[in-house]
Amino acid sequence: MSFSGSPETTNQRLLLLHRLPRFKTMFLSKLRTSYRILNPFDESDPSFLHLSSSVRLMLCVGPSPVTSETLNTYPSLECIVGTSAGFDHFDLAECRRRNIRVTTAGDSFSDDAADYAVGLLIDVLRGISAADRFVRAGSWPVIGELSPLGYKVGGKRVGIVGLGSIGTRVSKRLEAFGCSIAYTSRRMKPNVPFPFHSNIHDLATNSDVLILCCALTEETHHIIDKEVLTALGKEGIVINVGRGALVDEKELVEFLKRGEIGGAGLDVYENEPHVPEELFGLDNVVLSPHLAVLTPESMEALEELFTYNLEAFFSNKPLRAQIEYE
Amino acid sequence: MSFSGSPETTNQRLLLLHRLPRFKTMFLSKLRTSYRILNPFDESDPSFLHLSSSVRLMLCVGPSPVTSETLNTYPSLECIVGTSAGFDHFDLAECRRRNIRVTTAGDSFSDDAADYAVGLLIDVLRGISAADRFVRAGSWPVIGELSPLGYKVGGKRVGIVGLGSIGTRVSKRLEAFGCSIAYTSRRMKPNVPFPFHSNIHDLATNSDVLILCCALTEETHHIIDKEVLTALGKEGIVINVGRGALVDEKELVEFLKRGEIGGAGLDVYENEPHVPEELFGLDNVVLSPHLAVLTPESMEALEELFTYNLEAFFSNKPLRAQIEYE
Numbered sequence: 001m002s003f004s005g006s007p008e009t010t011n012q013r014l015l016l017l018h019r020l021p022r023f024k025t026m027f028l029s030k031l032r033t034s035y036r037i038l039n040p041f042d043e044s045d046p047s048f049l050h051l052s053s054s055v056r057l058m059l060c061v062g063p064s065p066v067t068s069e070t071l072n073t074y075p076s077l078e079c080i081v082g083t084s085a086g087f088d089h090f091d092l093a094e095c096r097r098r099n100i101r102v103t104t105a106g107d108s109f110s111d112d113a114a115d116y117a118v119g120l121l122i123d124v125l126r127g128i129s130a131a132d133r134f135v136r137a138g139s140w141p142v143i144g145e146l147s148p149l150g151y152k153v154g155g156k157r158v159g160i161v162g163l164g165s166i167g168t169r170v171s172k173r174l175e176a177f178g179c180s181i182a183y184t185s186r187r188m189k190p191n192v193p194f195p196f197h198s199n200i201h202d203l204a205t206n207s208d209v210l211i212l213c214c215a216l217t218e219e220t221h222h223i224i225d226k227e228v229l230t231a232l233g234k235e236g237i238v239i240n241v242g243r244g245a246l247v248d249e250k251e252l253v254e255f256l257k258r259g260e261i262g263g264a265g266l267d268v269y270e271n272e273p274h275v276p277e278e279l280f281g282l283d284n285v286v287l288s289p290h291l292a293v294l295t296p297e298s299m300e301a302l303e304e305l306f307t308y309n310l311e312a313f314f315s316n317k318p319l320r321a322q323i324e325y326e
Numbered sequence: 327m328s329f330s331g332s333p334e335t336t337n338q339r340l341l342l343l344h345r346l347p348r349f350k351t352m353f354l355s356k357l358r359t360s361y362r363i364l365n366p367f368d369e370s371d372p373s374f375l376h377l378s379s380s381v382r383l384m385l386c387v388g389p390s391p392v393t394s395e396t397l398n399t400y401p402s403l404e405c406i407v408g409t410s411a412g413f414d415h416f417d418l419a420e421c422r423r424r425n426i427r428v429t430t431a432g433d434s435f436s437d438d439a440a441d442y443a444v445g446l447l448i449d450v451l452r453g454i455s456a457a458d459r460f461v462r463a464g465s466w467p468v469i470g471e472l473s474p475l476g477y478k479v480g481g482k483r484v485g486i487v488g489l490g491s492i493g494t495r496v497s498k499r500l501e502a503f504g505c506s507i508a509y510t511s512r513r514m515k516p517n518v519p520f521p522f523h524s525n526i527h528d529l530a531t532n533s534d535v536l537i538l539c540c541a542l543t544e545e546t547h548h549i550i551d552k553e554v555l556t557a558l559g560k561e562g563i564v565i566n567v568g569r570g571a572l573v574d575e576k577e578l579v580e581f582l583k584r585g586e587i588g589g590a591g592l593d594v595y596e597n598e599p600h601v602p603e604e605l606f607g608l609d610n611v612v613l614s615p616h617l618a619v620l621t622p623e624s625m626e627a628l629e630e631l632f633t634y635n636l637e638a639f640f641s642n643k644p645l646r647a648q649i650e651y652e
Contacts, residue, residue, distance in 0.1 A: 022470050022471070024470075024471060111478065111479075111480050111504065112452075112478060112479075115448060115452065115478070115479040115480070115503060116448075116452055116454075118448065118503075119445065119448035119449060119452055119454050120454065122441060122442075122444065122445035122448065123445060123449065123454055123455075126438075126441065126442055126445055126617075126621070127617075128442075128445050128446065128449055128454070128455065128612065128614060129449075129454065129455045129458040131613070131614035131615060131617060132455040132612050132613050132614060133459075134614075134615060135601055135606075135613040135614060135615055136606045136613065138603075138606075140598075140599040140601065140615040141599045141600065144348050144350075144599075145348075145350060145615075146615055146617060149617075149620050149621055149622050149625070150617075150620070150621055151621055151622065151623070152437065152438060152441070152621040152622075152623035152624065153437075153441040154437050154441070155623070172502055173499075173502045173503055175502070176498055176499045176501070176502035177441060177444075177499055178437065272466075273466040273467045273470075274467065275461050275466065277464075280461075280462045280464075286454065286458050287457070287458050287461040287462060288454060288457035288458060288460075288461060289457060289460060289461055289466045289471075289472055291452075291453075291457060291471075291472060291475075291476075294475050294476070295452070295475055295476055295477055295478040296475050296477065296478075297477070297478035297480075297481070298478065299475070
């Protein structure tokens with residue numbers, strides 16, 4: 001793989017950088033050595049209009065939406081190299097219709113997402129963030145003991161929603177803590193030792209904890225709703241490292257406020273970066289700003305993957321982590 | 327095992343309740359049905375002075391110090407039933423000289439302590455508590471991304487200080503995350519697959535993380551000192567679920583303030599409930615008020631153990647979790 005083409009070659013290797021303004025790009029200067037970058041935010045580039053009609057390759061940063069309007073802007077697009085584990089931000093029906101190939105972050109993030117899910121669960125059960133607040137507020141010498149006590153991790157019945165690359169890693173980790181695992185998924189997985197529930201309601205009824213690791217699709221939108229939360233019950237815990245819209249957030253907030261479920265660990269939200277402020281006062285929730293997959297190590301793995309895919313596109317090699325249209 | 331003796335029997339079953347005022351006792355009323363409780367804080371008990379000379383059995387709540395002065399107050403003492411996993415709060419030399427048997431919490435807490443150690447490590451590496459503060463402060467929509475990124479859990483070289491019942495459980499959990507484990511201990515353990523380092527300095531040099539799970543003894547006092555912190559290095563992390571005085575706290579604070587180690591997760595401190603305030607502003611430390619072992623489930627296991635031991639004393643049965651004098 002060589003990236004140092006002559007200026008002419010680089011000029012032909014046109015790359016559209018597609019992103020929401022809030023997603024930063026740390027790798028831009030590196031890409032510039034190999035590609036002619038087309039940046040919609042760079043108003044000083046007079047050739048944008050001209051080039052946007054001929055650009056064939058898009059690098060989509062994070063879950064920046066690629067709608068049919070976006071796609072209409074780029075009539076020559078053949079391939080979208082994604083950098084996100086999910087793919088709900090792509091209009092896949094339109095991509096398929098136009099025969100545009102789409103790739104994701106593949107497994108680059110799976111270990112980190114699984115680690116983070118387990119970290120959130122231990123935190124919610126054992127109250128680590130709440131304890132940290134208590135100590136930093138200087139309350140220990142004044143109040144004495146922090147109450148109520150948390151709950152033991154071992155023995156918890158953990159229901160994994162989506163036993164893919166992240167869910168499988170979560171299950172492996174939590175088995176080492178003595179949790180019992182069950183799961184739901186589009187279909188039962190072969191060679192998996194854990195009980196399978198064909199629907200989320202049964203899984204919730206038989207679980208102390210639900211961990212959301214699935215992709216957001218039409219079928220999984222609001223998969224955690226009022227009925228599921230009721231089935232999970234007063235001491236149940238929801239951990240979400242998938243996508244915010246897997247959960248009916250309004251209902252979740254109500255259940256948490258009324259103490260009708262036990263707690264939640266949330267890395268994703270329906271309307272990011274907006275987080276419901278009613279949660280800010282609750283000690284049985286742990287909140288983080290969509291960073292479950294963000295470590296320098298996984299960023300490196302991701303950069304390797306998308307760099308490979310960009311190059312593969314121009315050399316007509318097979319892409320990695322390509323979405324297969326059903 | 328029957329606890330409902332006649333008043334005369336109960337009167338003979340004298341039990342000294344020994345505790346620091348800040349340790350609460352949730353099980354007192356239950357004990358009263360089986361024992362005549364001698365409570366040094368109950369000034370309304372006119373028989374204290376008289377009974378203190380004849381009491382044979384002490385229930386020691388938490389790590390309340392039992393010094394030689396304490397022991398001098400109770401000349402007839404034969405047995406101390408402890409409720410703490412550690413035993414550094416006992417003057418064991420004096421107990422041994424007087425032939426007083428001493429018990430601990432045994433394994434009641436080991437799973438919880440191990441879970442908590444892993445929770446603290448994930449939190450420090452991935453910045454969960456810091457992320458939670460960031461979201462609750464409303465900073466996400468304003469600042470955008472939280473930086474710096476945390477670090478991946480997998481691949482970290484974890485050095486366990488004291489591979490006993492807690493350390494072994496920590497190692498089992500962290501192997502499932504893809505960490506590599508090594509340890510130091512008084513002596514090399516048979517049938518343990520992990521590399522053994524005969525001294526803490528070598529372990530620190532070869533580790534990204536040190537997890538303190540050992541008892542506090544004369545040998546382990548300040549086992550983490552300036553030299554060890556230097557050997558651990560700029561990105562090294564210290565997790566302490568053992569005892570505060572395993573660490574030279576003043577040095578640790580200086581190393582953290584100067585960025586000369588990477589972070590720390592602390593559940594215990596040298597001068598509890600005092601926590602060095604210089605730590606309150608640091609995002610790479612996680613602080614909790616000595617609650618690593620506190621879950622309702624482990625409290626139940628503990629109560630079962632000490633209830634058994636109290637009864638065993640009066641029925642001349644072998645004690646459980648008794649400290650063996652070397």
